Amino acid sequence: MLKLQLQNESRTLLLGSAIGDAIKNYDFNNFEIHLNGNLGAGKTTLVRGILRYLNWTDVVTSPSYTLCEEYEIDRWLVLHVDLYRINSIEDVEVLDLDRKTDIQKIVLIEWPQNLQTDRDIDVIINLDHDHMARHASIKCKDMKIESSIKTFYESN
Numbered sequence: 001m002l003k004l005q006l007q008n009e010s011r012t013l014l015l016g017s018a019i020g021d022a023i024k025n026y027d028f029n030n031f032e033i034h035l036n037g038n039l040g041a042g043k044t045t046l047v048r049g050i051l052r053y054l055n056w057t058d059v060v061t062s063p064s065y066t067l068c069e070e071y072e073i074d075r076w077l078v079l080h081v082d083l084y085r086i087n088s089i090e091d092v093e094v095l096d097l098d099r100k101t102d103i104q105k106i107v108l109i110e111w112p113q114n115l116q117t118d119r120d121i122d123v124i125i126n127l128d129h130d131h132m133a134r135h136a137s138i139k140c141k142d143m144k145i146e147s148s149i150k151t152f153y154e155s156n
Helices: 009-024 043-053 089-093 143-154
Strands: 002-006 030-036 068-073 076-082 104-110 123-129 134-140
Touching: 002 009, 002 143, 009 043, 009 134, 009 143, 030 043, 043 076, 043 104, 043 123, 134 143
Parallel strands: 030 104, 030 123, 076 104
Antiparallel strands: 002 134, 068 076, 123 134
C-alpha cells in the first residue's frame, strides 16, 4: 500500500496527475477507482487532477447532485460518480456503469461503500485530512500501477 501526505491542493492535483499517467500507460478495457473519504477530504480535487492529466480542459464539478458526470476524452470515457445520496441498488443500476463502449472506460466512484454490490476494482484510494494536511492511502490490484503512481508523484 502506498501512503502519501498531501500538504496542499496542488499535491492532491499532482497525485491525480500521477494516477492519470498510470492510466495512460496501462492497457485495459475498463479501469475502476474507488475514492473513500469524508466530506472535504479531496476526492473531487483528485478526480480533477486525473482528468486534467488526461487532457480535459473544461470545468470539473462534483457529481453530488447529478450522481454521474461523463467526460469523453480522446480514447477514454470517464464516469465520475458520487454515491453519497444513493439509497438503493436500483439508483446505481440507472447509472449503467457497466455499459459497453468502443473506447476505454474509466469509472471513478466517490462513496463506493454505498454500492451494495461487488465490483472489479483496480485502485482503492482512502483520503483523510487533519488540520495540517491530507493523507492518501492507495491500494492497487496491479503493483505496476502502484509503482508508476509512486515514481511519478515523487519525481514531480
